[in-house]
Amino acid sequence: MNKWIWLFANLFIKARSLKPSVSSAMKEPDPEEMKTGINGIKLIDHFEGCYLDSYLCPAKVPTIGIGTTRYESGAEVKLGEHITIERAYELLEFDLTRFEFYIKKNIHFPLLQHQFDALISLVYNIGIGNFLKSSVLRLVLRDPFDKHIPKKFMMWKFGGDGSKNGIDDDDDGIIDEVGEKQRLAGLIRRRKAEAHLYVTGELKFFEDE
Secondary structure, three states, X not given: OOHHHHHHHHHHHHHHHOOOOOOOOOOOOOHHHOOOOHHHHHHHHHHHOOEXXXXXXXXXOEEXXXXXOEOOOOOEOOOOOEOOHHHHHHHHHXXXXXXXXXXXXXXXXXXXXXXXXXXXXXXXXXXXXXXXXXXXXXXXXXXXXXXXXXXXXXXXXXXXXXXXXOOOOOOOOOOOXXXXXXXXXXXXXXXXXXXXXXXXXXXXXXXXX
């Protein structure tokens, strides 16, 4: 990572860590007060990277900064755009606040900080629409300690076109079927890290299988 980007990443994490992520320990935790914690930010920063010139992500969506696809105005990122490091972290703050809002809007009971962080990273990557219809959310709403939740994280490991790569990405016995999504090593690593954080509270990065 560029040393200036690393500097801004650490400053951003420190600034956010000064903001309370849960209510006072003397009170019952308030889900409305939760914010993404240090491990959640580090996880997102690790997998998204920081790109000051827009690019196409594996899903062929124009992206800039730390995984940003839309600006505050709602306008979509376009190829050929450039931003500063400062702007990248402004957009990260905007995106985190936006996804925190949707998590808190749909989960009305307190989560542990590391559970909240893992879910934020997942939503940051797959989008709120996919999250709302996911089995991850369904199980969390039923029981946030359900032992099957980590496996549901791992379902979200596909991205991009897998219909011409000569691989049976979805393990259904059919190679290069129309509409098949590609199983991506980067997404597998990310889902493992998110699931591990959700269950254990430990931030850990995994190697390729």
